[in-house]
Amino acid sequence: MNWYVAVLQNYTGFTGRARRKEFWMFALCNLIINLILRAADHLFGFLIVSPEGSIGILTTLYGLAVLIPSLAVAVRRLHDGDHAGWWLLMVFLPIVGGIVLLVFMLQQSTPGANRYGPSPRLDFDEPEPPIPPFHNHQH
Structure with missing residues (x-):
């Protein structure tokens, strides 16, 4: 739940980076909240x-409330893989x-x-994974 709250607190943060855990924990919390609100x-x-079908009032209001934080964490997640936030526009290409x-959201962070x-x-007080030493083979 801390990951979810951290994203909401940084709701306008489109700069910097978001690690996989932050992005996917926010996505999981959003899914659970959406399912609960849809049931309500x-x-x-409501x-x-x-x-064309029915639109849930609570789910719509919630979706509007988390739209900007969701976009911000997605852009930061792309940044973590060293991709520009503009890649998020790929969502408008069907399937591909x-x-x-x-794939970008599942990739490891750039070290x-x-x-x-x-x-x-x-x-988050976690050590960086060790980077293998560079061996210069010049003699």
Whole structure:
């Protein structure tokens, strides 16, 4: 739950990096909250019915409330893999865009600092994974 709250507190943070755990824990909490709100919408009749289907009032309000934090953490997650936030626009390409974004979101962080800032692993008191030493074979 701390990961979820941390993303909400940094709701306008489109700069820097977000590690995999931060992104996926936020996504998991969003999924659980959405399922609960969807059930509440149906249980209490908070639905707007149209010819295309029904829209849950609670789920819609929640979706609007977490839209900006969700975009921000997704952009920071892309930054963690050293990708520009503009890659998020791939979501508009049917099938292929979603697959590309899923791969990017599942990739490991770039070790150490990258052009988007220092590694976020240090923010949570976890040691950086060791980087193998570079062996210079000049004699």
